[in-house]
Structure formats: C-alpha cells, structure tokens
Amino acid sequence: MAASSVLPIYHNRIYGVANSQLTPEVTAELGAALGTMLGEGSLVVTARDLYPPSRMLKRSFSAGLMSTGISVIDFHDATLPEIAFAIKRFGAKAGIHFSVAPHRNDSVQIRILDSNGIEISFDKLNDLLMLYDTKHIVRTIPPRIGWVSYAEYIHDIYTASITSFLDTAPINAARPRIAVDVNFGPATDVLPMLFSEVGVRFILLNSHKPSPRNPPRQLPSLESMKMLANIVDASDSLFAAALSSDASQVFMIDDRGRILDPDTLIGVYAMTLPRGAKLAVSESTSRVVDKIAEIQKITLLRVKGMVGDVARAVRRLKATLGATDAGEFIFSQFTFSSDGILAIGKLIETLTIEDISLSTIVDSIPKIPTFHLEIDIEKKRYSSIIDHVYSNYQDVVLTPVHVKYKVGETWIKLRYDEEKEKLRIETDDTSKEGRETVKKIADELEELAQSFV
Amino acid sequence: MLSTAVVLAGGRGTRLRPLTLTMPKPLVPVGNVPILDHILTLLKLNGFEKIVIAVNYLGEMIRRHILEKYDGYGMEIVVPRIKPLDTADAVRKCRDFIDGDFLVVMGDVLTNMNLREFAQFHEEKGGIASIALIEVPSLLDFGAVILGHDGRIIHFIEKPSSPEIYLVSLAYTRFPQNISKLYSNLANTGFYALSYKILDILDENPYLMDWGRHVFPWLLENNYEVYGWDAGDIYWADVGRPHNYLRANFDLLEGLVKPLKPKGREVMPGVWIGENAGVDPKAELRPPVAIGDGSRIAARAVVGPFAVIGDNVEVGEGAVVERSVVMNNTRLRAQVNVTYSVLAKNILVEEGAVIKGFSVIGEGVVVKSNYTVQPNTVIEPAIRVLEKVRKSGG
Numbered sequence: 120m121a122a123s124s125v126l127p128i129y130h131n132r133i134y135g136v137a138n139s140q141l142t143p144e145v146t147a148e149l150g151a152a153l154g155t156m157l158g159e160g161s162l163v164v165t166a167r168d169l170y171p172p173s174r175m176l177k178r179s180f181s182a183g184l185m186s187t188g189i190s191v192i193d194f195h196d197a198t199l200p201e202i203a204f205a206i207k208r209f210g211a212k213a214g215i216h217f218s219v220a221p222h223r224n225d226s227v228q229i230r231i232l233d234s235n236g237i238e239i240s241f242d243k244l245n246d247l248l249m250l251y252d253t254k255h256i257v258r259t260i261p262p263r264i265g266w267v268s269y270a271e272y273i274h275d276i277y278t279a280s281i282t283s284f285l286d287t288a289p290i291n292a293a294r295p296r297i298a299v300d301v302n303f304g305p306a307t308d309v310l311p312m313l314f315s316e317v318g319v320r321f322i323l324l325n326s327h328k329p330s331p332r333n334p335p336r337q338l339p340s341l342e343s344m345k346m347l348a349n350i351v352d353a354s355d356s357l358f359a360a361a362l363s364s365d366a367s368q369v370f371m372i373d374d375r376g377r378i379l380d381p382d383t384l385i386g387v388y389a390m391t392l393p394r395g396a397k398l399a400v401s402e403s404t405s406r407v408v409d410k411i412a413e414i415q416k417i418t419l420l421r422v423k424g425m426v427g428d429v430a431r432a433v434r435r436l437k438a439t440l441g442a443t444d445a446g447e448f449i450f451s452q453f454t455f456s457s458d459g460i461l462a463i464g465k466l467i468e469t470l471t472i473e474d475i476s477l478s479t480i481v482d483s484i485p486k487i488p489t490f491h492l493e494i495d496i497e498k499k500r501y502s503s504i505i506d507h508v509y510s511n512y513q514d515v516v517l518t519p520v521h522v523k524y525k526v527g528e529t530w531i532k533l534r535y536d537e538e539k540e541k542l543r544i545e546t547d548d549t550s551k552e553g554r555e556t557v558k559k560i561a562d563e564l565e566e567l568a569q570s571f572v
Numbered sequence: 573m574l575s576t577a578v579v580l581a582g583g584r585g586t587r588l589r590p591l592t593l594t595m596p597k598p599l600v601p602v603g604n605v606p607i608l609d610h611i612l613t614l615l616k617l618n619g620f621e622k623i624v625i626a627v628n629y630l631g632e633m634i635r636r637h638i639l640e641k642y643d644g645y646g647m648e649i650v651v652p653r654i655k656p657l658d659t660a661d662a663v664r665k666c667r668d669f670i671d672g673d674f675l676v677v678m679g680d681v682l683t684n685m686n687l688r689e690f691a692q693f694h695e696e697k698g699g700i701a702s703i704a705l706i707e708v709p710s711l712l713d714f715g716a717v718i719l720g721h722d723g724r725i726i727h728f729i730e731k732p733s734s735p736e737i738y739l740v741s742l743a744y745t746r747f748p749q750n751i752s753k754l755y756s757n758l759a760n761t762g763f764y765a766l767s768y769k770i771l772d773i774l775d776e777n778p779y780l781m782d783w784g785r786h787v788f789p790w791l792l793e794n795n796y797e798v799y800g801w802d803a804g805d806i807y808w809a810d811v812g813r814p815h816n817y818l819r820a821n822f823d824l825l826e827g828l829v830k831p832l833k834p835k836g837r838e839v840m841p842g843v844w845i846g847e848n849a850g851v852d853p854k855a856e857l858r859p860p861v862a863i864g865d866g867s868r869i870a871a872r873a874v875v876g877p878f879a880v881i882g883d884n885v886e887v888g889e890g891a892v893v894e895r896s897v898v899m900n901n902t903r904l905r906a907q908v909n910v911t912y913s914v915l916a917k918n919i920l921v922e923e924g925a926v927i928k929g930f931s932v933i934g935e936g937v938v939v940k941s942n943y944t945v946q947p948n949t950v951i952e953p954a955i956r957v958l959e960k961v962r963k964s965g966g
Contacts, residue, residue: 192734207709209738210712234709234710272738276741282754283749283752283753284753
C-alpha cells in the first residue's frame with residue numbers, strides 16, 4: 120500500500136479531482152517533494168494535455184519544483200512520448216506529465232518519468248508520497264531558486280527524430296492514407312507535422328482542445344473508433360488509429376474496418392519482429408503471443424506489473440520491443456516510454472515496405488483456444504460493471520475494446536457488444552480452473568446486473 | 573594497415589580518489605586486472621603492434637608495470653613520460669613515437685569495442701579523424717555529435733548544457749532525412765582514429781589542447797572531414813567514479829565485457845580463482861566472484877555475489893564480502909562485513925568491523941575491531957580509524 124492516505128494512486132500514478140483532491144497547493148507541495156528527492160540543481164521537463172485543470176496543476180507543480188532549486192523546461196502542451204524523448208535528449212533527471220485520468224473524466228493524472236524516461240516504480244512513488252506526507256521538504260535559498268524555460272519547438276524536435284527513426288522512402292513512395300483520432304490531446308500538433316514530413320495523407324478526428332461542454336477522456340471512445348472504421352471503409356485507408364489523450368496508448372482499426380483487440384495488435388507487431396528479437400509483454404497479454412513467438416522464433420518475456428515495469432525489463436534485457444495489452448508499445452531504440460505516435464509510424468513503415476495490408480497480417484495470426492460465456496447486460500448498466508471491477512480488483516487493464524482483470528491466477532477479459540447488449544466473459548486459460556473462474560464471474564456479474572433492476 | 577595506438581594514461585584520476593592517491597588510474601584493477609592491461613589485451617586481440625603509453629602522474633609505476641609484465645608480449649610498447657597540458661597536447665608530445673595513421677585510446681576506460689573495425693572504417697573514409705561513438709542515456713557529460721548520412725560529423729559540442737542541446741537539436745530539424753540517427757544520443761567515447769597529418773595541425777596550432785573542447789570543433793569549422801563511427805551495442809564504461817568503478821567490476825564478472833574477463837581460471841560458471849588461492853570447504857562463494865592469486869578464504873566466510881578479492885587477501889572466518897572490491901594484500905579478520913564498497917591495497921579490517929555501502933577506503937588504512945564505517949564514507953590512505961567512527965549498534 121502507498122504511504123499516503125491523502126492522495127489516491129492507481130497504476131503507479133497519482134490522480135485526483137482537480138480543485139478537490141488535487142488543488143494547486145497540493146501539487147506545489149508534491150513538486151517540492153519531488154525536487155527534494157532529485158536534489159538542487161537538477162533539471163526536470165514538464166508538459167500537459169489540453170485540459171485546463173492539467174494546465175493549472177502543472178504550473179503549481181513547477182513552482183514547487185523551483186522552490187527546491189530545480190530548473191524546469193516547460194513544453195506547455197506535449198504528449199507523454201515527447202516528454203520521454205526530451206528527458207533523453209536534454210539530460211533531465213525526471214519528466215512530469217499532466218493529463219485527464221483514464222477512468223475518471225473529472226480527474227487529472229500525474230505521470231512521473233525517471234531519468235531513463237521510464238514511469239517510476241511503485242516503491243519510488245511511495246518514497247515520494249512519504250516525503251509529501253511527512254513534509255520533509257528542503258527548500259532552497261532565494262538566489263538558488265530554479266528557473267523555468269519555455270521550449271516551444273519540442274514538437275519539431277520530436278517529429279524530426281521520429282522521421283529519422285523511420286525508413287521514410289517507401290512511405291513517401293506509397294503515399295498511404297491514414298485516419299487518426301487524437302482524442303483532443305496534444306498529438307493534434309504532432310501528427311500533421313509528422314505525416315506531412317513522411318508523405319502520409321491523413322484525416323484527423325477530435326483535434327484541438329476539448330470543449331467545456333464535452334469534457335476530455337484519456338481513452339478514445341468506442342463510438343469514435345466505430346466512426347474511424349467507417350472512415351477507413353470510405354477512404355480506402357491503410358488503417359486507422361485512435362490515441363489516448365497523452366498519446367502513450369494506441370488502438371487500431373484494420374483496412375477492413377475491424378476494430379482490433381489490443382492483444383491482436385501486439386500479435387501484429389510480434390509477427391513483424393525479426394528472428395531472435397526479444398519481446399517483453401505485460402503479464403496479462405493473451406497467450407496468442409506465446410504462439411507467435413514460437414513460430415517467429417523470438418524470445419518472449421512476460422513481465423508482472425505496469426507499463427513502467429515492462430519498460431524496465433526492456434531496458435535491462437535489451438529487448439527490441441515492449442508491449443502491453445493496454446495498447447502501449449515501447450520501441451527501445453527510440454525511448455523507453457510507450458509511444459502511440461511511433462507505433463503508428465512503425466506500422467506504416469512495415470506495411471509500405473512489405474507492401475502488405477494490415478488485415479492480411481491480422482488474418483495470419485494463429486488462433487488459440489479460449490473459453491467464454493455470454494450474459495445479457497443493458498447498455499446503461501455496463502459502466503456500473505466497470506465500476507464494480509475497479510472497486511473490487513487490484514489488477515485491471517482498461518481499454519476502449521475490453522476490460523481485463525485478474526481473478527485468482529486467471530485473467531478474465533470482458534468485451535461488451537452494445538448492439539446485442541451482451542457481455543462476453545472470456546479467458547485463454549482453458550484449464551478446469553480457468554473455466555470455473557469464468558462461470559463464477561458470469562454468475563457474479565449476472566447477479567450484479569439483476570441488483571440494478 | 574593502421575597498427576599504432578596511443579594510450580592516454582597520464583590523468584590524475586581525481587574523481588577516483590582516494591584510490592588514485594597511491595596508484596595511477598590505469599593501474600586500478602577491474603576484475604583483478606589493471607584497466608591498462610585490459611586495454612592492451614584488446615589492442616593485441618585487434619592486431620595492433622606498436623603501443624605508445626603516454627604517462628605523467630605516477631608514471632614510474634606504469635613504466636615499472638609494463639617492464640615487469642610486457643617483456644616479450646609480442647607488441648612494441650614505449651612509455652614516454654610527458655607533461656601534457658591536456659589530451660591533444662599529450663598526443664602532440666608523443667609525435668616522435670608515431671610514424672603513420674594511429675589510434676588514440678583512453679587509459680581509464682573499460683570497453684570491448686572492435687578496434688580493428690574502427691580502424692578499417694577510418695581507413696576507408698580517409699578523413700583527418702574518426703571518432704568512435706556510442707549511444708548514451710544523457711549527453712550532458714559527453715561530447716555530443718550530430719552525424720550526417722554519409723557518416724560525416726556535422727556538429728560536435730563538448731559537454732553541452734540542456735539549452736545548448738535544445739538549440740542544436742532544433743537547428744537540425746528541418747532536414748531530418750540528411751541526419752543519421754537524429755533520435756539517438758550519439759556521444760564521443762574518447763577513442764579516435766587519426767591521420768598522421770593531424771600531428772602537423774597540432775604543431776601549427778599550439779593552442780589546440782583538448783580533443784573535445786578544441787580540436788574537433790576547430791577541424792569542423794575549418795572544413796576538415798571528421799567521421800563518426802557508430803560502435804553499436806558494445807560495452808563502454810568510464811571508471812572515473814567509485815560507483816562506476818564498482819559497476820565496471822560487476823559487469824566484467826557478469827560477462828558483459830567479453831572477450832575481456834577477470835583474472836584467474838573459471839572453475840565453475842561465474843567463479844574465477846587465481847593461482848595458489850585457498851578456499852576453505854566450509855566457505856561459500858556466491859557467483860559471480862573472482863578470487864586473486866594466493867588469497868585465503870576461511871571457513872564460514874561468504875564471498876559474493878559480485879565480489880572481487882585481490883591477490884594475497886585474507887578473508888577471515890565468518891566474514892562477508894558482497895558487491896565489493898577488495899584489492900591486494902588486504903586482510904579482513906573474522907566476522908567482518910563489507911557491502912557495496914571499495915577497499916584499496918594493504919588494508920587491515922579487524923574482527924567484527926562493518927563497512928557499509930558506497931564507502932571507499934584508501935591504501936594502508938586500519939579499521940579497528942567492531943567499528944562501523946557508515947555508508948558513503950571516504951577514508952584517505954593510511955588513516956587509522958579510531959573511536960570517532962561509530963560502533964556497530966551504537
């Protein structure tokens with residue numbers, strides 16, 4: 120458990136309702152606590168999404184950092200992958216990103232990256248919260264208070280670096296079409312620049328700022344992904360992608376308009392890895408990846424924990440790629456952060472070099488046995504099911520496509536079909552224990568659904 | 573074929589004090605082998621025939637070491653004593669010993685870089701200089717390089733500040749296709765392949781003293797062709813600070829620096845034992861571990877993991893040494909506990925004393941029985957540790 124009783128944390132991130140749990144005063148203290156941990160004279164890079172509370176809290180956090188003698192480079196609105204790249208490029212001791220929280224639209228999440236651009240571990244976050252709680256903050260004397268520099272061109276530097284990472288000649292020759300939902304996030308300013316540079320024709324959805332009437336959300340909505348599927352059909356696009364608000368996660372639709380399960384998407388990337396490559400995935404990733412690893416002769420490593428833990432394993436074991444079934448992809452040669460933008464770029468590169476469609480790769484992914492049951496759930500009740508899962512289970516993976524959670528030793532995947540109003544409860548653990556767990560969960564959720572009536 | 577190498581071995585090694593107060597940094601052992609010997613092994617493996625070792629600080633110790641150990645080694649080794657003002661000046665002052673294109677290597681770096689491949693790259697490119705590059709997590713402590721697609725260095729900036737990196741990165745965003753690996757933090761390793769003509773340039777421009785700060789920026793400003801060779805996924809570590817020094821020892825034990833290895837015979841995976849070393853059957857060696865020549869490990873002692881015990885070291889009964897380096901002729905009495913620390917030569921640690929994490933103990937120190945050396949302690953050579961040091965549990 121975390122040391123702090125004041126600030127909620129989830130998935131190694133601090134989050135809270137702006138101006139209630141996370142006031143400017145609280146984040147200023149948090150900034151000072153982090154500054155104390157890093158030590159006077161260190162450099163920290165900061166950025167935020169386009170949500171006004173994120174902007175407010177970043178400013179007060181920066182003030183806290185400055186009070187302990189930390190210098191800050193502030194990128195204003197920038198994606199999480201840009202922050203990770205900036206840490207590496209500018210030699211920062213840490214990077215902080217503020218954005219809307221994944222499952223609470225009224226909340227802001229604070230993601231803290233270490234000097235390797237990797238999200239800090241649970242233990243480090245605990246140390247920070249302990250320092251925050253005990254108020255053992257070391258503020259500096261006035262002449263040594265830190266300075267804030269504003270770096271307006273991070274998008275240009277990051278885009279140029281991605282361009283140099285990709286083999287752009289085949290992309291330029293093919294001039295593919297792509298549709299992307301940037302989910303009202305800062306990728307709004309990055310993707311047009313990148314696509315123009317590498318010769319991709321594009322349609323951007325949900326660009327620019329979120330409106331006050333329509334609050335932002337960290338994960339793209341299923342409705343938006345369905346719209347992308349229609350656009351793919353209508354525009355003959357190579358594929359479509361939907362980014363999380365901070366661009367650290369990506370979800371895809373193939374050229375046949377099929378919304379891809381994030382496990383399938385990992386399968387796509389695994390299929391394109393060279394023989395002998397190392398792939399690190401989160402523990403909950405489908406066993407289909409084991410099958411692909413066997414066929415492709417790649418080394419597969421399963422890592423317990425969050426994306427930061429996968430990133431640490433990628434770094435330690437020198438893996439080529441890290442991935443989670445929450446749509447997170449880590450390209451270790453670029454940074455150790457999950458990067459949805461680069462994932463899009465690499466997929467375009469692969470498809471144009473190989474002159475192959477995404478649907479062809481998807482269809483070539485081997486099938487594995489699963490066990491599932493379906494129960495009836497009214498559309499308006501589905502969000503209560505999600506709340507139930509979040510309240511009662513520790514290990515939860517939420518995406519627009521599915522929710523996964525661990526029951527005992529079995530990972531359960533819930534997929535909801537809005538049209539049929541049916542909830543599919545699935546596992547790829549087809550042992551007796553796995554099947555029994557699915558039956559137990561089906562009973563539990565059915566009972567829960569009836570209790571709503 | 574390029575076959576001459578200049579090893580810069582004259583530095584004072586101030587960041588590695590107190591170890592370097594009584595020993596020049598190139599002779600500081602990693603895996604019971606002096607760093608200089610690792611470099612000479614690498615040069616020999618890569619077919620270099622003539623080695624010029626430029627010494628200054630405690631240079632006589634290096635000369636003696638070379639005389640004692642490298643007679644008949646199959647390479648021509650000269651050890652001129654010079655008084656350089658900086659790294660380029662050191663090469664300038666070795667001119668009389670150089671007769672063709674040559675390599676410059678740092679005498680305080682542990683690496684398994686393929687030096688022959690590097691030399692061939694330089695010969696193929698035909699530039700005035702080539703710099704071996706590695707990717708680093710942060711550029712702040714290195715010479716940062718922007719590399720063109722043809723391998724030519726476009727920009728070199730020594731130990732840049734963060735705003736400087738920002739501006740340089742921004743300057744090259746317009747034409748990313750012309751830049752090689754713009755996404756990568758390419759840094760100078762301190763290993764150079766140089767045309768003989770560089771010696772004329774150094775003579776004509778006596779104010780060029782340091783390779784990173786003066787020579788490379790000057791060459792680029794004057795349109796000389798300087799190339800960058802991406803050394804790839806190799807091992808490279810500057811053992812300049814105690815923490816890095818420990819890390820380098822651990823990495824060598826772990827086999828990350830192959831073909832370089834610790835001294836001794838690998839009697840089982842991860843256990844290297846020197847000649848005439850004695851390990852009591854009741855002692856426990858936890859791999860990876862290296863025990864030097866003539867050392868004695870008593871019963872119930874636990875050595876490792878990640879421990880390097882030098883030559884003629886005594887590890888007493890029930891003593892524990894883990895994640896540490898203990899250099900030659902040091903005696904650890906019974907029940908001594910050493911973790912995450914570096915102990916120089918000729919130290920006596922009396923019974924029951926404890927040396928805690930990230931401490932560095934200089935040569936000839938005596939640590940009295942049952943005392944605790946607190947974490948991050950640095951003790952200068954030949955200081956007797958008395959009651960000032962807190963007792964264990966006190």
